[in-house]
Amino acid sequence: MYDAPVVLDRREGPYGEVVLRRQGDLLQIIANGCFLMDTSDGRSERLLVDAAYGALDGRPEPAVLIGGLGVGFSLAHAAANPAWGRISVVEREPAVVAWHRDGGPLSALSRAALADPRAEIVEADLVTYVNETFDTFDALCLDIDNGPGWTVTEDNGGLYTPAGLAACARVLRPGGVLAVWSAEPSAEFEGTLRNAGFRHVRTEEVPVARGVPDAVHLAVRPG
Numbered sequence: 001m002y003d004a005p006v007v008l009d010r011r012e013g014p015y016g017e018v019v020l021r022r023q024g025d026l027l028q029i030i031a032n033g034c035f036l037m038d039t040s041d042g043r044s045e046r047l048l049v050d051a052a053y054g055a056l057d058g059r060p061e062p063a064v065l066i067g068g069l070g071v072g073f074s075l076a077h078a079a080a081n082p083a084w085g086r087i088s089v090v091e092r093e094p095a096v097v098a099w100h101r102d103g104g105p106l107s108a109l110s111r112a113a114l115a116d117p118r119a120e121i122v123e124a125d126l127v128t129y130v131n132e133t134f135d136t137f138d139a140l141c142l143d144i145d146n147g148p149g150w151t152v153t154e155d156n157g158g159l160y161t162p163a164g165l166a167a168c169a170r171v172l173r174p175g176g177v178l179a180v181w182s183a184e185p186s187a188e189f190e191g192t193l194r195n196a197g198f199r200h201v202r203t204e205e206v207p208v209a210r211g212v213p214d215a216v217h218l219a220v221r222p223g
Contacts, residue, residue: 008105011095015155018095020105027105029070029096037070039109044181044206044214045073045143051204051216052139052179053081061085062138065171067126069096072110074143079113087118088137092125127159130167138173143181148189148217160189165196174223185215193219 005023012018016032028038049064056062062085066074069091078087091097099106100114100121113119122129126144148160158164160180168178178198182189185203193201198219205213 009095009099013093013095015092018093020095020099022105027071031093039071039073039106042071042073042077044216045070046077047204047206048141048143048179048181048216049074049077049081051218052141052177053083055177055179055200055218055220056138056175059138059175063136064088064139064141065090065135065137067140067142068144069100069110069121070143071106072100072113074141075110075119076113079116079119085118086120086137087113087116088120088122088135090122090124090126090129092123094123097121097123125155127155127164127167130159130164130171133171136171136173137176139177139179140168140172141179141181142168148180148182148186148192160192162192162196165193165198169197169221172221174221176221178217178219178221180217182215182217184212186217189217193217197222 003024005021007019007021009020019030021028026038026040029036064078064084064087066089069075069089075089078084098104100110172178185205190201190203199222200220202218204216207213
């Protein structure tokens, strides 16, 4: 038998309803009724960060931009690697940021990372951020949706189009790496990445207990 989920917090944010709930030992984030992630594993998020770092071929103190704070797995894993330089996380939901701050329900996962002087949280919409920022990074790790074909909000869909990927490339330094998490591999998205001018496009898969594997799509901005 599974424990019934218990709602810990429910807020109306700028993009709709965001819910944090507990089910047994797990914490879960739900956005507009769509399950986003929970604290059960984190293998995919760790692979997202590690694969991006590995594709940089030993570039010293690379700066990474992580799209989506979520339960904090990607941030915590990046901060655990002393080889990363600056670690910036863009999160658009004030509720999610609050759950990580000041002893919030998710702070146990991110407290050490947020105390790291390399780390910062930027409260902004990632789509807007990559179009408007003047900052640049060596790696961009996207984990804001369930994949290019399964977005949390309709507005996010533009991020995976040629124009959206051009904006992602704009914030990457020459030879920088784009890593995109997805709930399933997508050959179509690989083609979109190539058509957008990225090189060395490949997909790494993460087996799951049931169904198709999770995937991390990797691509390199030409030097």
